[in-house]
Amino acid sequence: QVQLQESGPGLVKPSETLSLTCTVSGYPIYRSFYWGWLRQAPGKGLEWIASFSQSGSPAYNPSLRSRVTISADTSNNLFSLRLSSVTAADTAVYYCARDRAQQYFDSWGRGTLVTVSA
Amino acid sequence: EIVLAQSPGTLSLSPGERATLSCRASQGVSNNYLAWYQQRPDQAPRLLIYGAYTRAAGIPDRFSGSVSGTDFTLTISGLEPEDFAVYYCQQYGSSRTFGQGTKVEIK
Numbered sequence: 577q578v579q580l581q582e583s584g585p586g587l588v589k590p591s592e593t594l595s596l597t598c599t600v601s602g603y604p605i606y607r608s609f610y611w612g613w614l615r616q617a618p619g620k621g622l623e624w625i626a627s628f629s630q631s632g633s634p635a636y637n638p639s640l641r642s643r644v645t646i647s648a649d650t651s652n653n654l655f656s657l658r659l660s661s662v663t664a665a666d667t668a669v670y671y672c673a674r675d676r677a678q679q680y681f682d683s684w685g686r687g688t689l690v691t692v693s694a
Numbered sequence: 695e696i697v698l699a700q701s702p703g704t705l706s707l708s709p710g711e712r713a714t715l716s717c718r719a720s721q722g723v724s725n726n727y728l729a730w731y732q733q734r735p736d737q738a739p740r741l742l743i744y745g746a747y748t749r750a751a752g753i754p755d756r757f758s759g760s761v762s763g764t765d766f767t768l769t770i771s772g773l774e775p776e777d778f779a780v781y782y783c784q785q786y787g788s789s790r791t792f793g794q795g796t797k798v799e800i801k
Contacts, residue, residue, distance in 0.1 A: 622731075622739065622782055624790040638695075638789065671738055679786040680729035682750060684738035 578603040580672050580685035587691050588666075594659040594690055598672030599652075606630045606650040610675035613646065613657045615668040616687070623668075625657065627675040635678055662692045696720055696785050698793035706801040713770040715796045717783035724787035726761050730768045733795075734779045742781075743768065773798070 584596035598611070605611055612627030626646045628634040634646055645658040659666060669689050673681035697720040707713055717728065726746035731739040741750040743759040746766060756771040770777055778800050783793040 621794045622784070622792040624784075624792070635789075676744075678790075679727060680741060680744045680784065681731075681739070682741045682744075684740070686738055 578674060578683045580674070580683060582670060582672050582685045582688040584670075584688060584690070586689060587693060588662055589694055590663055590692055591661055594657070594662050594666060594692075596657045596670055596672075596688065596690070597654055598656070598685060599654045601653070603674075604650070605648060605653055605655060610635075610678050611648070611655050612673050612675040612681065614671045614673060614681070615666075616671070617665075617668040620668075625659075625670075627678055628655065629678075632678075664692050666690070667692045696723065696788050696791055698783050698785055698791060700781075700783060700793035700796045702796060703794075704797045704799060706799050707773055708801045709773050709775055711773050713768075713773055713777070713798055715768040715770075715781055715798075717766040717768070717793050719764040719766070719785060722764055722787075723766075723785045726766075727785060727787040728759075728761070728766050729784045729786065730757075730759060731782045731784065732777075732779050733782065734776075739782065770798075 579601045588594045610627045610629040613625040626636045643660045648655040669687040671687045672685045674683040699718045701716045728746045730743040733739045746761045760767045780795045
């Protein structure tokens with residue numbers, strides 16, 4: 577059974593870059609499936625950020641694309657998110673998830689809260 | 695961008711009752727590419743339904759999905775205590791967007 581775990585700083589200063597890692601166990605990320613990042617601002621709904629697959633091109637939410645980088649480390653079976661030039665509006669719980677063919681998300685990490693504040 | 699409007703915002707029901715949740719798309723969703731998720735407090739979302747109708751692995755058959763045009767519905771046939779949660783719809787016909795959620799609370 578696949579398991580995902582997010583990790584990274586819980587506090588980031590405005591204008592800096594948010595960096596998170598998702599460690600995957602139970603399934604090698606270099607095989608099939610896409611892997612993605614989503615977020616949920618406090619008291620708000622869900623927002624998809626980006627997804628990637630080792631065999632395909634990454635996909636991005638158009639509203640965030642200019643600030644997002646997604647990458648993978650297959651030797652350690654993990655993937656990462658970088659979101660640049662953050663503001664308070666980027667404060668959210670960030671989730672990593674398995675993305676079925678760039679469609680829906682069938683396994684999720686528990687999420688990690690990132691606060692943007694000076 | 696396809697906007698998903700979920701209604702009602704909050705649904706107050708008793709255990710054993712039937713819950714009907716609506717998700718209306720601002721335009722057609724290709725191939726009825728719509729999923730439903732359940733999110734319990736302080737937990738990650740859990741996939742319930744994909745392709746508008748298909749239950750994900752391990753999801754009880756009291757959960758069902760249907761569609762009519764741009765109106766998608768999630769029905770819970772008899773609420774169990776663990777079903778009181780927030781439910782989100784998500785379309786994947788054009789990029790990916792989510793609705794704002796419906797909270798099902800105990801009456």
